[in-house]
Amino acid sequence: MIDRDHDLSIARQAKALGVARSSVYYRPRPVSAEDLELMRRLDALHLEHPFAGARMLRDLLRREGVAVGRRHVATLMKRMGIEALYRRPNTSKPAPGHKVYPYLLRGVKIERPNQVWATDISYIPMRRGFVYLAAVVDVFTRRVLSHRVSITMEAEFCVEALKEALAKYGKPEIFNTDQGSQFTSLDFTGVLLDAKISISMDGKGAWRDNVFVERLWRSVKYEEVYLKAYDSMSEARASIGRYLAFYNEGRPHTALDGRTPDEAYFGIKETAMAA
Incomplete structure:
Protein backbone atom coordinates (compact mmCIF):
# COMPACT_ATOMS: atom_id res chain seq x y z
CA MET A 1 0.00 0.00 0.00
CA GLY A 81 2.90 -7.40 26.50
CA ILE A 82 1.47 -9.72 29.18
CA GLU A 83 2.12 -9.99 32.90
CA ALA A 84 0.58 -11.69 35.89
CA LEU A 85 -2.56 -9.99 37.22
CA TYR A 86 -2.78 -9.82 41.00
CA ARG A 87 -3.25 -7.35 43.83
CA ARG A 88 0.01 -5.73 44.88
CA PRO A 89 1.36 -2.37 46.05
CA ASN A 90 1.79 0.27 43.39
CA THR A 91 5.58 0.22 43.06
CA SER A 92 5.81 0.65 39.28
CA LYS A 93 7.67 3.61 37.85
CA PRO A 94 6.19 5.44 34.87
CA ALA A 95 8.32 6.28 31.88
CA PRO A 96 10.22 9.59 32.18
CA GLY A 97 7.80 12.49 31.78
CA HIS A 98 4.75 10.26 32.11
CA LYS A 99 2.30 11.08 34.88
CA VAL A 100 0.37 8.27 36.58
CA TYR A 101 -3.20 9.22 37.53
CA PRO A 102 -5.15 7.87 40.53
CA TYR A 103 -7.70 5.07 40.33
CA LEU A 104 -11.19 6.62 40.26
CA LEU A 105 -13.47 3.59 40.09
CA ARG A 106 -13.20 2.31 43.66
CA GLY A 107 -16.75 2.19 45.03
CA VAL A 108 -18.23 3.66 41.83
CA LYS A 109 -21.37 1.95 40.52
CA ILE A 110 -21.19 1.80 36.74
CA GLU A 111 -24.79 1.95 35.57
CA ARG A 112 -25.03 3.70 32.19
CA PRO A 113 -23.34 3.96 28.77
CA ASN A 114 -20.55 6.51 28.38
CA GLN A 115 -20.00 6.64 32.13
CA VAL A 116 -16.72 4.71 31.97
CA TRP A 117 -14.64 3.62 29.01
CA ALA A 118 -11.58 1.40 29.21
CA THR A 119 -8.80 0.31 26.88
CA ASP A 120 -6.04 -2.26 26.68
CA ILE A 121 -3.69 -4.02 24.25
CA SER A 122 -3.56 -7.74 23.51
CA TYR A 123 -1.14 -10.03 21.68
CA ILE A 124 -2.60 -11.65 18.55
CA PRO A 125 -0.78 -14.68 17.05
CA MET A 126 -0.68 -15.21 13.29
CA ARG A 127 0.59 -18.13 11.18
CA ARG A 128 4.12 -16.75 10.93
CA GLY A 129 4.26 -13.86 13.37
CA PHE A 130 2.10 -11.73 15.58
CA VAL A 131 0.42 -8.35 15.88
CA TYR A 132 -1.19 -6.33 18.66
CA LEU A 133 -4.84 -5.36 19.08
CA ALA A 134 -6.00 -2.27 20.97
CA ALA A 135 -9.67 -1.72 21.77
CA VAL A 136 -11.74 0.97 23.47
CA VAL A 137 -14.71 -0.50 25.36
CA ASP A 138 -17.77 1.01 27.01
CA VAL A 139 -17.62 -0.74 30.39
CA PHE A 140 -21.34 -0.82 31.18
CA THR A 141 -22.54 -2.24 27.85
CA ARG A 142 -19.34 -4.14 26.86
CA ARG A 143 -19.55 -2.47 23.45
CA VAL A 144 -16.31 -2.16 21.46
CA LEU A 145 -16.28 1.48 20.39
CA SER A 146 -13.13 1.32 18.27
CA HIS A 147 -10.07 -0.83 17.68
CA ARG A 148 -6.73 -0.85 15.90
CA VAL A 149 -4.27 -3.56 14.86
CA SER A 150 -0.54 -2.80 14.85
CA ILE A 151 2.81 -4.58 14.53
CA THR A 152 4.25 -2.55 17.42
CA MET A 153 3.05 -1.60 20.89
CA GLU A 154 3.82 2.10 20.45
CA ALA A 155 1.32 4.68 21.65
CA GLU A 156 0.29 5.89 18.20
CA PHE A 157 -2.22 3.16 17.34
CA CYS A 158 -3.79 3.47 20.80
CA VAL A 159 -4.21 7.22 20.26
CA GLU A 160 -5.84 6.54 16.87
CA ALA A 161 -8.36 4.16 18.47
CA LEU A 162 -9.12 6.69 21.22
CA LYS A 163 -9.67 9.55 18.77
CA GLU A 164 -12.00 7.42 16.63
CA ALA A 165 -14.12 6.45 19.65
CA LEU A 166 -14.41 10.08 20.77
CA ALA A 167 -15.31 11.24 17.25
CA LYS A 168 -18.05 8.62 16.86
CA TYR A 169 -19.57 8.37 20.33
CA GLY A 170 -18.93 11.55 22.25
CA LYS A 171 -16.97 11.16 25.44
CA PRO A 172 -17.13 9.24 28.72
CA GLU A 173 -17.04 10.75 32.18
CA ILE A 174 -14.08 8.54 33.17
CA PHE A 175 -11.50 6.74 31.04
CA ASN A 176 -9.72 3.83 32.75
CA THR A 177 -6.40 2.26 31.70
CA ASP A 178 -3.47 0.45 33.22
CA GLN A 179 -0.08 2.10 33.64
CA GLY A 180 1.31 0.91 30.33
CA SER A 181 3.65 3.42 28.73
CA GLN A 182 1.25 3.78 25.80
CA PHE A 183 -1.51 5.02 28.11
CA THR A 184 0.63 7.23 30.36
CA SER A 185 2.22 8.90 27.33
CA LEU A 186 1.56 12.60 26.83
CA ASP A 187 0.14 11.85 23.37
CA PHE A 188 -2.57 9.63 24.90
CA THR A 189 -3.39 11.50 28.10
CA GLY A 190 -3.29 14.81 26.25
CA VAL A 191 -6.28 13.75 24.13
CA LEU A 192 -8.25 12.92 27.29
CA LEU A 193 -7.26 16.13 29.06
CA ASP A 194 -8.18 18.25 26.05
CA ALA A 195 -11.62 16.60 26.05
CA LYS A 196 -11.95 17.22 29.83
CA ILE A 197 -12.29 13.50 30.58
CA SER A 198 -11.28 12.23 34.02
CA ILE A 199 -8.36 9.81 33.75
CA SER A 200 -8.27 6.70 35.94
CA MET A 201 -5.30 4.35 36.33
CA ASP A 202 -4.43 1.68 38.81
CA GLY A 203 -1.40 -0.26 39.94
CA LYS A 204 0.53 -2.03 37.23
CA GLY A 205 -0.73 -5.61 37.01
CA ALA A 206 -3.64 -5.12 39.43
CA TRP A 207 -6.38 -7.67 38.81
CA ARG A 208 -9.26 -5.19 38.80
CA ASP A 209 -7.93 -2.67 36.29
CA ASN A 210 -9.47 -3.73 33.02
CA VAL A 211 -11.41 -6.88 33.84
CA PHE A 212 -14.07 -6.10 31.23
CA VAL A 213 -11.47 -5.71 28.49
CA GLU A 214 -9.81 -8.94 29.64
CA ARG A 215 -13.15 -10.68 29.10
CA LEU A 216 -13.27 -9.21 25.61
CA TRP A 217 -9.81 -10.63 24.85
CA ARG A 218 -10.96 -14.07 25.97
CA SER A 219 -13.94 -13.93 23.60
CA VAL A 220 -11.88 -12.58 20.70
CA LYS A 221 -9.24 -15.26 21.04
CA TYR A 222 -11.38 -18.33 21.66
CA GLU A 223 -14.13 -17.38 19.21
CA GLU A 224 -11.94 -15.86 16.48
CA VAL A 225 -8.14 -15.78 16.75
CA TYR A 226 -7.44 -19.35 17.89
CA LEU A 227 -9.73 -20.69 15.15
CA LYS A 228 -7.78 -18.86 12.44
CA ALA A 229 -4.19 -18.67 11.24
CA TYR A 230 -3.81 -15.23 9.69
CA ASP A 231 -1.29 -15.09 6.86
CA SER A 232 -0.92 -11.31 6.85
CA MET A 233 -1.56 -8.13 8.77
CA SER A 234 -4.34 -7.16 6.36
CA GLU A 235 -6.06 -10.53 6.83
CA ALA A 236 -5.82 -10.24 10.60
CA ARG A 237 -7.22 -6.71 10.53
CA ALA A 238 -10.16 -7.64 8.28
CA SER A 239 -11.07 -10.85 10.11
CA ILE A 240 -10.85 -9.30 13.57
CA GLY A 241 -12.93 -6.37 12.33
CA ARG A 242 -15.66 -8.75 11.16
CA TYR A 243 -15.65 -10.58 14.48
CA LEU A 244 -15.89 -7.36 16.52
CA ALA A 245 -18.83 -6.24 14.38
CA PHE A 246 -20.52 -9.55 15.25
CA TYR A 247 -19.52 -9.12 18.90
CA ASN A 248 -21.31 -5.76 19.00
CA GLU A 249 -24.28 -6.50 16.75
CA GLY A 250 -25.08 -10.18 16.98
CA ARG A 251 -23.52 -11.82 20.03
CA PRO A 252 -25.88 -12.03 23.04
CA HIS A 253 -24.23 -11.45 26.44
CA THR A 254 -25.38 -13.14 29.63
CA ALA A 255 -24.30 -10.09 31.64
CA LEU A 256 -26.63 -7.98 29.47
CA ASP A 257 -29.64 -10.27 29.97
CA GLY A 258 -29.20 -11.78 26.54
CA ARG A 259 -28.93 -8.48 24.70
CA THR A 260 -26.13 -7.54 22.35
CA PRO A 261 -23.78 -4.69 23.26
CA ASP A 262 -25.37 -2.60 20.50
CA GLU A 263 -28.84 -3.17 21.95
CA ALA A 264 -27.64 -2.25 25.42
CA TYR A 265 -25.60 0.78 24.35
CA PHE A 266 -27.99 2.39 21.88
CA GLY A 267 -31.21 1.22 23.55
CA ILE A 268 -30.31 2.66 26.94
CA LYS A 269 -29.03 5.89 25.40
CA GLU A 270 -32.21 6.35 23.37
CA THR A 271 -34.41 5.61 26.40
CA ALA A 272 -32.49 8.16 28.47
CA MET A 273 -32.75 10.80 25.74
CA ALA A 274 -36.50 10.22 25.35
CA ALA A 275 -36.99 10.64 29.09
Missing part, protein backbone atom coordinates in the same frame (compact mmCIF):
# COMPACT_ATOMS: atom_id res chain seq x y z
CA ILE A 2 2.85 2.38 0.85
CA ASP A 3 4.93 3.53 -2.12
CA ARG A 4 8.30 4.75 -0.88
CA ASP A 5 8.98 6.42 -4.25
CA HIS A 6 5.69 8.36 -4.30
CA ASP A 7 5.64 12.17 -4.34
CA LEU A 8 3.68 12.13 -1.08
CA SER A 9 5.73 11.58 2.06
CA ILE A 10 5.42 8.24 3.82
CA ALA A 11 3.80 10.02 6.79
CA ARG A 12 1.09 11.54 4.57
CA GLN A 13 0.49 8.22 2.79
CA ALA A 14 0.10 6.49 6.15
CA LYS A 15 -2.37 9.15 7.32
CA ALA A 16 -4.40 8.83 4.10
CA LEU A 17 -4.57 5.05 4.50
CA GLY A 18 -5.44 5.25 8.18
CA VAL A 19 -2.42 3.26 9.37
CA ALA A 20 0.09 4.17 12.05
CA ARG A 21 3.42 5.49 10.80
CA SER A 22 5.14 3.02 13.12
CA SER A 23 3.63 0.18 11.08
CA VAL A 24 5.38 1.55 7.99
CA TYR A 25 8.81 2.29 9.40
CA TYR A 26 9.11 -0.64 11.77
CA ARG A 27 11.02 -3.72 10.64
CA PRO A 28 10.28 -6.61 13.02
CA ARG A 29 13.14 -8.68 14.37
CA PRO A 30 12.84 -12.29 13.24
CA VAL A 31 11.29 -14.69 15.74
CA SER A 32 12.05 -18.40 15.51
CA ALA A 33 9.27 -20.84 14.75
CA GLU A 34 9.90 -22.44 18.15
CA ASP A 35 9.42 -19.13 19.96
CA LEU A 36 6.29 -18.31 17.96
CA GLU A 37 4.76 -21.65 18.98
CA LEU A 38 5.81 -21.04 22.58
CA MET A 39 4.25 -17.56 22.51
CA ARG A 40 0.97 -18.96 21.21
CA ARG A 41 0.88 -21.43 24.10
CA LEU A 42 1.86 -18.76 26.66
CA ASP A 43 -0.98 -16.60 25.38
CA ALA A 44 -3.50 -19.41 25.93
CA LEU A 45 -2.09 -20.22 29.38
CA HIS A 46 -2.24 -16.54 30.36
CA LEU A 47 -5.95 -16.42 29.48
CA GLU A 48 -6.57 -19.54 31.58
CA HIS A 49 -4.33 -18.49 34.49
CA PRO A 50 -3.97 -14.68 34.42
CA PHE A 51 -2.38 -14.74 37.88
CA ALA A 52 0.54 -16.89 36.67
CA GLY A 53 3.95 -15.24 36.44
CA ALA A 54 7.00 -16.42 34.54
CA ARG A 55 7.89 -19.14 37.07
CA MET A 56 4.43 -20.67 37.13
CA LEU A 57 4.09 -20.49 33.35
CA ARG A 58 7.49 -22.18 33.03
CA ASP A 59 6.29 -24.96 35.33
CA LEU A 60 3.00 -25.34 33.46
CA LEU A 61 4.92 -25.66 30.19
CA ARG A 62 7.26 -28.24 31.71
CA ARG A 63 4.25 -30.31 32.75
CA GLU A 64 3.35 -30.35 29.05
CA GLY A 65 6.82 -31.57 28.15
CA VAL A 66 8.19 -28.19 27.06
CA ALA A 67 11.64 -27.50 28.53
CA VAL A 68 12.11 -23.74 28.88
CA GLY A 69 13.77 -21.44 31.40
CA ARG A 70 12.05 -18.78 33.50
CA ARG A 71 14.10 -15.97 31.98
CA HIS A 72 13.15 -16.96 28.45
CA VAL A 73 9.48 -17.11 29.47
CA ALA A 74 9.81 -13.64 31.04
CA THR A 75 11.43 -12.31 27.83
CA LEU A 76 8.61 -13.66 25.68
CA MET A 77 5.98 -12.32 28.08
CA LYS A 78 7.52 -8.86 27.77
CA ARG A 79 7.49 -9.11 23.97
CA MET A 80 3.84 -10.17 24.09
Whole structure:
Protein backbone atom coordinates (compact mmCIF):
# COMPACT_ATOMS: atom_id res chain seq x y z
CA MET A 1 0.00 0.00 0.00
CA ILE A 2 2.85 2.38 0.85
CA ASP A 3 4.93 3.53 -2.12
CA ARG A 4 8.30 4.75 -0.88
CA ASP A 5 8.98 6.42 -4.25
CA HIS A 6 5.69 8.36 -4.30
CA ASP A 7 5.64 12.17 -4.34
CA LEU A 8 3.68 12.13 -1.08
CA SER A 9 5.73 11.58 2.06
CA ILE A 10 5.42 8.24 3.82
CA ALA A 11 3.80 10.02 6.79
CA ARG A 12 1.09 11.54 4.57
CA GLN A 13 0.49 8.22 2.79
CA ALA A 14 0.10 6.49 6.15
CA LYS A 15 -2.37 9.15 7.32
CA ALA A 16 -4.40 8.83 4.10
CA LEU A 17 -4.57 5.05 4.50
CA GLY A 18 -5.44 5.25 8.18
CA VAL A 19 -2.42 3.26 9.37
CA ALA A 20 0.09 4.17 12.05
CA ARG A 21 3.42 5.49 10.80
CA SER A 22 5.14 3.02 13.12
CA SER A 23 3.63 0.18 11.08
CA VAL A 24 5.38 1.55 7.99
CA TYR A 25 8.81 2.29 9.40
CA TYR A 26 9.11 -0.64 11.77
CA ARG A 27 11.02 -3.72 10.64
CA PRO A 28 10.28 -6.61 13.02
CA ARG A 29 13.14 -8.68 14.37
CA PRO A 30 12.84 -12.29 13.24
CA VAL A 31 11.29 -14.69 15.74
CA SER A 32 12.05 -18.40 15.51
CA ALA A 33 9.27 -20.84 14.75
CA GLU A 34 9.90 -22.44 18.15
CA ASP A 35 9.42 -19.13 19.96
CA LEU A 36 6.29 -18.31 17.96
CA GLU A 37 4.76 -21.65 18.98
CA LEU A 38 5.81 -21.04 22.58
CA MET A 39 4.25 -17.56 22.51
CA ARG A 40 0.97 -18.96 21.21
CA ARG A 41 0.88 -21.43 24.10
CA LEU A 42 1.86 -18.76 26.66
CA ASP A 43 -0.98 -16.60 25.38
CA ALA A 44 -3.50 -19.41 25.93
CA LEU A 45 -2.09 -20.22 29.38
CA HIS A 46 -2.24 -16.54 30.36
CA LEU A 47 -5.95 -16.42 29.48
CA GLU A 48 -6.57 -19.54 31.58
CA HIS A 49 -4.33 -18.49 34.49
CA PRO A 50 -3.97 -14.68 34.42
CA PHE A 51 -2.38 -14.74 37.88
CA ALA A 52 0.54 -16.89 36.67
CA GLY A 53 3.95 -15.24 36.44
CA ALA A 54 7.00 -16.42 34.54
CA ARG A 55 7.89 -19.14 37.07
CA MET A 56 4.43 -20.67 37.13
CA LEU A 57 4.09 -20.49 33.35
CA ARG A 58 7.49 -22.18 33.03
CA ASP A 59 6.29 -24.96 35.33
CA LEU A 60 3.00 -25.34 33.46
CA LEU A 61 4.92 -25.66 30.19
CA ARG A 62 7.26 -28.24 31.71
CA ARG A 63 4.25 -30.31 32.75
CA GLU A 64 3.35 -30.35 29.05
CA GLY A 65 6.82 -31.57 28.15
CA VAL A 66 8.19 -28.19 27.06
CA ALA A 67 11.64 -27.50 28.53
CA VAL A 68 12.11 -23.74 28.88
CA GLY A 69 13.77 -21.44 31.40
CA ARG A 70 12.05 -18.78 33.50
CA ARG A 71 14.10 -15.97 31.98
CA HIS A 72 13.15 -16.96 28.45
CA VAL A 73 9.48 -17.11 29.47
CA ALA A 74 9.81 -13.64 31.04
CA THR A 75 11.43 -12.31 27.83
CA LEU A 76 8.61 -13.66 25.68
CA MET A 77 5.98 -12.32 28.08
CA LYS A 78 7.52 -8.86 27.77
CA ARG A 79 7.49 -9.11 23.97
CA MET A 80 3.84 -10.17 24.09
CA GLY A 81 2.90 -7.40 26.50
CA ILE A 82 1.47 -9.72 29.18
CA GLU A 83 2.12 -9.99 32.90
CA ALA A 84 0.58 -11.69 35.89
CA LEU A 85 -2.56 -9.99 37.22
CA TYR A 86 -2.78 -9.82 41.00
CA ARG A 87 -3.25 -7.35 43.83
CA ARG A 88 0.01 -5.73 44.88
CA PRO A 89 1.36 -2.37 46.05
CA ASN A 90 1.79 0.27 43.39
CA THR A 91 5.58 0.22 43.06
CA SER A 92 5.81 0.65 39.28
CA LYS A 93 7.67 3.61 37.85
CA PRO A 94 6.19 5.44 34.87
CA ALA A 95 8.32 6.28 31.88
CA PRO A 96 10.22 9.59 32.18
CA GLY A 97 7.80 12.49 31.78
CA HIS A 98 4.75 10.26 32.11
CA LYS A 99 2.30 11.08 34.88
CA VAL A 100 0.37 8.27 36.58
CA TYR A 101 -3.20 9.22 37.53
CA PRO A 102 -5.15 7.87 40.53
CA TYR A 103 -7.70 5.07 40.33
CA LEU A 104 -11.19 6.62 40.26
CA LEU A 105 -13.47 3.59 40.09
CA ARG A 106 -13.20 2.31 43.66
CA GLY A 107 -16.75 2.19 45.03
CA VAL A 108 -18.23 3.66 41.83
CA LYS A 109 -21.37 1.95 40.52
CA ILE A 110 -21.19 1.80 36.74
CA GLU A 111 -24.79 1.95 35.57
CA ARG A 112 -25.03 3.70 32.19
CA PRO A 113 -23.34 3.96 28.77
CA ASN A 114 -20.55 6.51 28.38
CA GLN A 115 -20.00 6.64 32.13
CA VAL A 116 -16.72 4.71 31.97
CA TRP A 117 -14.64 3.62 29.01
CA ALA A 118 -11.58 1.40 29.21
CA THR A 119 -8.80 0.31 26.88
CA ASP A 120 -6.04 -2.26 26.68
CA ILE A 121 -3.69 -4.02 24.25
CA SER A 122 -3.56 -7.74 23.51
CA TYR A 123 -1.14 -10.03 21.68
CA ILE A 124 -2.60 -11.65 18.55
CA PRO A 125 -0.78 -14.68 17.05
CA MET A 126 -0.68 -15.21 13.29
CA ARG A 127 0.59 -18.13 11.18
CA ARG A 128 4.12 -16.75 10.93
CA GLY A 129 4.26 -13.86 13.37
CA PHE A 130 2.10 -11.73 15.58
CA VAL A 131 0.42 -8.35 15.88
CA TYR A 132 -1.19 -6.33 18.66
CA LEU A 133 -4.84 -5.36 19.08
CA ALA A 134 -6.00 -2.27 20.97
CA ALA A 135 -9.67 -1.72 21.77
CA VAL A 136 -11.74 0.97 23.47
CA VAL A 137 -14.71 -0.50 25.36
CA ASP A 138 -17.77 1.01 27.01
CA VAL A 139 -17.62 -0.74 30.39
CA PHE A 140 -21.34 -0.82 31.18
CA THR A 141 -22.54 -2.24 27.85
CA ARG A 142 -19.34 -4.14 26.86
CA ARG A 143 -19.55 -2.47 23.45
CA VAL A 144 -16.31 -2.16 21.46
CA LEU A 145 -16.28 1.48 20.39
CA SER A 146 -13.13 1.32 18.27
CA HIS A 147 -10.07 -0.83 17.68
CA ARG A 148 -6.73 -0.85 15.90
CA VAL A 149 -4.27 -3.56 14.86
CA SER A 150 -0.54 -2.80 14.85
CA ILE A 151 2.81 -4.58 14.53
CA THR A 152 4.25 -2.55 17.42
CA MET A 153 3.05 -1.60 20.89
CA GLU A 154 3.82 2.10 20.45
CA ALA A 155 1.32 4.68 21.65
CA GLU A 156 0.29 5.89 18.20
CA PHE A 157 -2.22 3.16 17.34
CA CYS A 158 -3.79 3.47 20.80
CA VAL A 159 -4.21 7.22 20.26
CA GLU A 160 -5.84 6.54 16.87
CA ALA A 161 -8.36 4.16 18.47
CA LEU A 162 -9.12 6.69 21.22
CA LYS A 163 -9.67 9.55 18.77
CA GLU A 164 -12.00 7.42 16.63
CA ALA A 165 -14.12 6.45 19.65
CA LEU A 166 -14.41 10.08 20.77
CA ALA A 167 -15.31 11.24 17.25
CA LYS A 168 -18.05 8.62 16.86
CA TYR A 169 -19.57 8.37 20.33
CA GLY A 170 -18.93 11.55 22.25
CA LYS A 171 -16.97 11.16 25.44
CA PRO A 172 -17.13 9.24 28.72
CA GLU A 173 -17.04 10.75 32.18
CA ILE A 174 -14.08 8.54 33.17
CA PHE A 175 -11.50 6.74 31.04
CA ASN A 176 -9.72 3.83 32.75
CA THR A 177 -6.40 2.26 31.70
CA ASP A 178 -3.47 0.45 33.22
CA GLN A 179 -0.08 2.10 33.64
CA GLY A 180 1.31 0.91 30.33
CA SER A 181 3.65 3.42 28.73
CA GLN A 182 1.25 3.78 25.80
CA PHE A 183 -1.51 5.02 28.11
CA THR A 184 0.63 7.23 30.36
CA SER A 185 2.22 8.90 27.33
CA LEU A 186 1.56 12.60 26.83
CA ASP A 187 0.14 11.85 23.37
CA PHE A 188 -2.57 9.63 24.90
CA THR A 189 -3.39 11.50 28.10
CA GLY A 190 -3.29 14.81 26.25
CA VAL A 191 -6.28 13.75 24.13
CA LEU A 192 -8.25 12.92 27.29
CA LEU A 193 -7.26 16.13 29.06
CA ASP A 194 -8.18 18.25 26.05
CA ALA A 195 -11.62 16.60 26.05
CA LYS A 196 -11.95 17.22 29.83
CA ILE A 197 -12.29 13.50 30.58
CA SER A 198 -11.28 12.23 34.02
CA ILE A 199 -8.36 9.81 33.75
CA SER A 200 -8.27 6.70 35.94
CA MET A 201 -5.30 4.35 36.33
CA ASP A 202 -4.43 1.68 38.81
CA GLY A 203 -1.40 -0.26 39.94
CA LYS A 204 0.53 -2.03 37.23
CA GLY A 205 -0.73 -5.61 37.01
CA ALA A 206 -3.64 -5.12 39.43
CA TRP A 207 -6.38 -7.67 38.81
CA ARG A 208 -9.26 -5.19 38.80
CA ASP A 209 -7.93 -2.67 36.29
CA ASN A 210 -9.47 -3.73 33.02
CA VAL A 211 -11.41 -6.88 33.84
CA PHE A 212 -14.07 -6.10 31.23
CA VAL A 213 -11.47 -5.71 28.49
CA GLU A 214 -9.81 -8.94 29.64
CA ARG A 215 -13.15 -10.68 29.10
CA LEU A 216 -13.27 -9.21 25.61
CA TRP A 217 -9.81 -10.63 24.85
CA ARG A 218 -10.96 -14.07 25.97
CA SER A 219 -13.94 -13.93 23.60
CA VAL A 220 -11.88 -12.58 20.70
CA LYS A 221 -9.24 -15.26 21.04
CA TYR A 222 -11.38 -18.33 21.66
CA GLU A 223 -14.13 -17.38 19.21
CA GLU A 224 -11.94 -15.86 16.48
CA VAL A 225 -8.14 -15.78 16.75
CA TYR A 226 -7.44 -19.35 17.89
CA LEU A 227 -9.73 -20.69 15.15
CA LYS A 228 -7.78 -18.86 12.44
CA ALA A 229 -4.19 -18.67 11.24
CA TYR A 230 -3.81 -15.23 9.69
CA ASP A 231 -1.29 -15.09 6.86
CA SER A 232 -0.92 -11.31 6.85
CA MET A 233 -1.56 -8.13 8.77
CA SER A 234 -4.34 -7.16 6.36
CA GLU A 235 -6.06 -10.53 6.83
CA ALA A 236 -5.82 -10.24 10.60
CA ARG A 237 -7.22 -6.71 10.53
CA ALA A 238 -10.16 -7.64 8.28
CA SER A 239 -11.07 -10.85 10.11
CA ILE A 240 -10.85 -9.30 13.57
CA GLY A 241 -12.93 -6.37 12.33
CA ARG A 242 -15.66 -8.75 11.16
CA TYR A 243 -15.65 -10.58 14.48
CA LEU A 244 -15.89 -7.36 16.52
CA ALA A 245 -18.83 -6.24 14.38
CA PHE A 246 -20.52 -9.55 15.25
CA TYR A 247 -19.52 -9.12 18.90
CA ASN A 248 -21.31 -5.76 19.00
CA GLU A 249 -24.28 -6.50 16.75
CA GLY A 250 -25.08 -10.18 16.98
CA ARG A 251 -23.52 -11.82 20.03
CA PRO A 252 -25.88 -12.03 23.04
CA HIS A 253 -24.23 -11.45 26.44
CA THR A 254 -25.38 -13.14 29.63
CA ALA A 255 -24.30 -10.09 31.64
CA LEU A 256 -26.63 -7.98 29.47
CA ASP A 257 -29.64 -10.27 29.97
CA GLY A 258 -29.20 -11.78 26.54
CA ARG A 259 -28.93 -8.48 24.70
CA THR A 260 -26.13 -7.54 22.35
CA PRO A 261 -23.78 -4.69 23.26
CA ASP A 262 -25.37 -2.60 20.50
CA GLU A 263 -28.84 -3.17 21.95
CA ALA A 264 -27.64 -2.25 25.42
CA TYR A 265 -25.60 0.78 24.35
CA PHE A 266 -27.99 2.39 21.88
CA GLY A 267 -31.21 1.22 23.55
CA ILE A 268 -30.31 2.66 26.94
CA LYS A 269 -29.03 5.89 25.40
CA GLU A 270 -32.21 6.35 23.37
CA THR A 271 -34.41 5.61 26.40
CA ALA A 272 -32.49 8.16 28.47
CA MET A 273 -32.75 10.80 25.74
CA ALA A 274 -36.50 10.22 25.35
CA ALA A 275 -36.99 10.64 29.09
